[in-house]
Amino acid sequence: MIVFDLQCLDGGETFEAWFSSNAAYEEQRAGGLVHCPVCSSANIAKAPMAPRVPRKGADPLARLAAMQSEMLRDSRWVGDKFAETARAMHSGEIKSEQVHGNATLEQARSLVDEGVPVAPLPLPVVPPSQVN
Known part of the structure; x- marks a missing residue:
């Protein structure tokens, strides 16, 4: 699973969504299946986000x-x-x-x-x- 920060290009809301891969996200977005949870717009893009890379060694x-x-x-x-x-x-x-x-x-x-x-x-x- 992969987590993306997404942004509604109509309302500006940023939200998080989970996909099995980047290809799955692209496929669902192209098919109009990814919607803003606030305004239901399908005009969605990936928002800038910091990578979640685990640190080497022990926690x-x-x-x-x-x-x-x-x-x-x-x-x-x-x-x-x-x-x-x-x-x-x-x-x-x-x-x-x-x-x-x-x-x-x-x-x-x-x-x-x-x-x-x-x-x-x-x-x-x-x-x-x-x-x-």
Whole structure:
């Protein structure tokens, strides 16, 4: 299947249509079978469009997810106790280790203001208790 952006030459509307090939589009257009969905005109032409070429290599989001997963491999989930845990580690009350969890924006700002080293994760994390 191929997707074309088409334009009605009478009304100016641009719309998307699917065809099995370029030849099928040309054949259907020549036969008056391609119509504008707004005004029903058959005076249709291909509109300029950017090619949809997939990127080489892995999907950038998949790569980011894999990197985040690797970063968290040796990290312990502390859930909603993240701010409390990070603060306690920073002050020396508990042993320092790599942890991740949830924090409100207010909690995160407070930690930063106190000099506690924290960073947001680029992607959401599913708590271990919710993983299938």
